[in-house]
Amino acid sequence: MSEKYKVAVATSDGITVDSHFGHVQSFLIFEVDEESGKAEDIGERDVTTACLGGECGGSQSAGAEGAGCGGHNGAGEGHSQMDEIAKALSDVDYVLVARIGPHAIRALARYNVTAYDIVLPINEAIAKINEYRRKIKERKQKGY
Secondary structure: OOOOOEEEOOOOOOOOOOOEEHHOOOEEEEEEEEOOOOEEEEEEEEEEOOHHHHHOOOOOOOOOOOOOOOEEEOOOOHHHHHHHHHHHOOOOEEEEOOEEOOOHHHHHOOOOOOEEOOOOOOHHHHHHHHHHHHHHHHHHOOOO
């Protein structure tokens, strides 16, 4: 029996991974059959946007890499919102976004969710994740 896994996608049009993690109001959720690579859209997951107007809880560092969201210098409301988003996505294996900051990556990692920033059509992005998973599995089987 083939293994299945879930992918959450940040998209504004349902076609392309094109949205920033902190700006998303909902993620499309796909279940992927690892063997065939077939991705089935199984619904949407609504979340409360963490970043409004380019700021996350007013705690962004103006000169930080990725400022606008993710370039934080302290704990602000944006941090707790990102934690809430991560919790809402805790049943998925991967999150695909156009951009994501370090705090969001750490928040997702606490739930064993891996984030990738990739701007591609959704089907191509999921195919890349599936290929990556298969290569890792092959390497583990070979003892690398």
